[in-house]
Amino acid sequence: MNRIVKPTAYGTPDVLAVIEGPEPRAAADGVVVAVRAAGVNPIDWKLYSGAFHAVDDDHKDAAGLAASMPTLGLECAGVVTEVGADVTGVRVGDEVIVYPVTGAYADYVTAPATSVVPKPAGLGWAEAGALMLTGTTAVHALRAAGVGAGDTVLVHGGSGGVGLMAVQLAGVTVVATAAERNHGLLRELGAIPVAYGPGLAERVRAAAPQGVDAAVDCAGTDEALDVSLELVADQARIASITGSPRRAEAGIKLLGYGPGQDAGTAVREAARGELVERAGAGALRVVVDMTFPLAEAAKAHEVGMAGHGAGKLVLIP
Ligand SMILES: NC(=O)c1ccc[n+]([C@@H]2O[C@H](COP(=O)([O-])OP(=O)(O)OC[C@H]3O[C@@H](n4cnc5c(N)ncnc54)[C@H](OP(=O)(O)O)[C@@H]3O)[C@@H](O)[C@H]2O)c1
Incomplete structure (x- = not known):
């Protein structure tokens, strides 16, 4: 049965x-x-x-x-x-x-x-x-935000399923938002944790005085959108996996399966091999x-x- x-x-x-x-x-x-x-x-x-x-x-x-x-x-x-x-x-x-x-x-x-x-x-x-679902989504989001060598990337919702993958796969300096109780884990994975909530932009500035080049939004809050728009100079380098009318109006990259969103089918499909290899080798937790x-x-x-x-x-x- x-x-x-x-x-x-x-x-x-x-x-x-x-x-x-x-x-x-x-x-x-x-x-x-x-x-x-x-x-x-x-x-x-x-x-x-x-x-x-x-x-x-x-x-x-x-x-x-x-x-x-x-x-x-x-x-x-x-x-x-x-x-x-x-x-x-x-x-x-x-x-x-x-x-x-x-x-x-x-x-x-x-x-x-x-x-x-x-x-x-x-x-x-x-x-x-x-x-796979979180891993392929994170690869797509990092790609959409154009994350590459020398960057500092802000990951909103860094302690979630997708966020933890993005933190590990970024390969650059990562500032990640999360509840305090998850900061130790994010540090272990190489990210600089900051608490979300009022004053977030200031905390990110203090954590990354060099500035933030790109943002991956896995949180979906207004705060995540506002802080990304405030700190990332090039709006094309903000990618969100959670759609909202404000995000659509702001014209940032919306990833997923809803209307007007980029499903990234080819990128996600191609990411599977790398994810399996890295997880199998113990290089991706x-x-x-x-x-x-x-x-x-x-x-x-x-x-x-x-x-x-x-x-x-x-x-x-
Ligand atoms: N578009 C796509 O292709 C796609 C794919 C996968 C997921 N998603 C969507 O993306 C979102 C995240 O997915 P997930 O699997 O990572 O979820 P998850 O594992 O449930 O993680 C949720 C995250 O949100 C954080 N969070 C909670 N309240 C917050 C706040 N006020 N400000 C900032 N962060 C806050 C949590 O942090 P703490 O626990 O530290 O508080 C946690 O890191 C969901 O809405 C999901 O449906 C979209």
């Missing part, structure tokens, strides 16, 4: 249910993977919050679920259990990371073979399952904050929505 965690309606995490179904079969160009760890991301609870889609709970599918309900789980790692007839280079039993993927909140998931990369032996399951059994996905989402320690939340089927 295959347990799948799905929202049964739009709303808060209590709408999540565990549905049982048959194990999926591989398409000719695809694989089936037994999920060992699925990364949890804020997009997962946003998808059924009603924020992106019109609420359509009245139209039910055959299982009695609202027909427009999204599947959850956009990254995972696991073991290949079936390989489609046309697939070469992937075998049953391979330990893999799967990204991009949909529906990874499950015991088994299907994916095109092109989404599969080998899991480095030295990388734990939770870390492997939580590497995937910080896992907490793990939860698959059936406790709702609890994981409650913890995520409330704000939590630094790093990722992960589901373990």
Whole structure:
């Protein structure tokens, strides 16, 4: 059997249910993977919050679920259990990371073979399952902000899933905003931490008297936007992964899948190899904050929505 965690309606995490179904079969160009760890991301609870889609709970599918309900789980790692007839280079039993993927909140998931990369032996399951979405987003954001040798970059939300990746992947001087409790971790990863909140611009100036060349906004607050605009001389070097009307009006680079945003598909796809290599070599740390059994996905989402320690939340089927 295959347990799948799905929202049964739009709303808060209590709408999540565990549905049982048959194990999926591989398409000719695809694989089936037994999920060992699925990364949890804020997009997962946003998808059924009603924020992106019109609420359509009245139209039910055959299982009695609202027909427009999204599947959850956009990254995972696991073991290949079936390989489609046309697939070469992937075998049953391979330990893999799967990204991009949909529906990874499950015991088994299907994916095109092109989404599969080998899991480095030295990388734990939770870390492997939580590497790709934040890692590829961080690479895209740093690229969009034009971060390169000699720069000082300001990372807003440096202790979050994406922020921790950006801090490590920047390869330049990083000033990172975070709650005080996460400053020690950011220092360990080579960044200069500063607290967000009133007076942020002054604290960043003190931390980086040489000035700030670029900003990566993973926080989405008005403060992050205002301070970026105040400190970064070239507006084209501010990239945000969280859209907002003020950001759109300011004309800064908006990255993601919404209207007018740059999805960076090619950059993100190409980043996967480098991320796996670096994480496998111990040169990129995937910080896992907490793990939860698959059936406790709702609890994981409650913890995520409330704000939590630094790093990722992960589901373990
Ligand atoms: N566009 C894309 O492609 C894309 C991809 C991935 C994520 N996202 C979005 O980007 C955002 C961050 O994602 P994530 O996975 O990194 O989330 P996360 O792991 O939940 O991290 C959230 C971060 O926000 C920080 N934060 C909380 N309140 C803040 C404030 N008032 N000012 C500044 N920072 C504050 C937290 O810092 P402390 O814990 O230290 O307080 C933490 O670092 C989410 O909105 C997510 O949906 C977009």
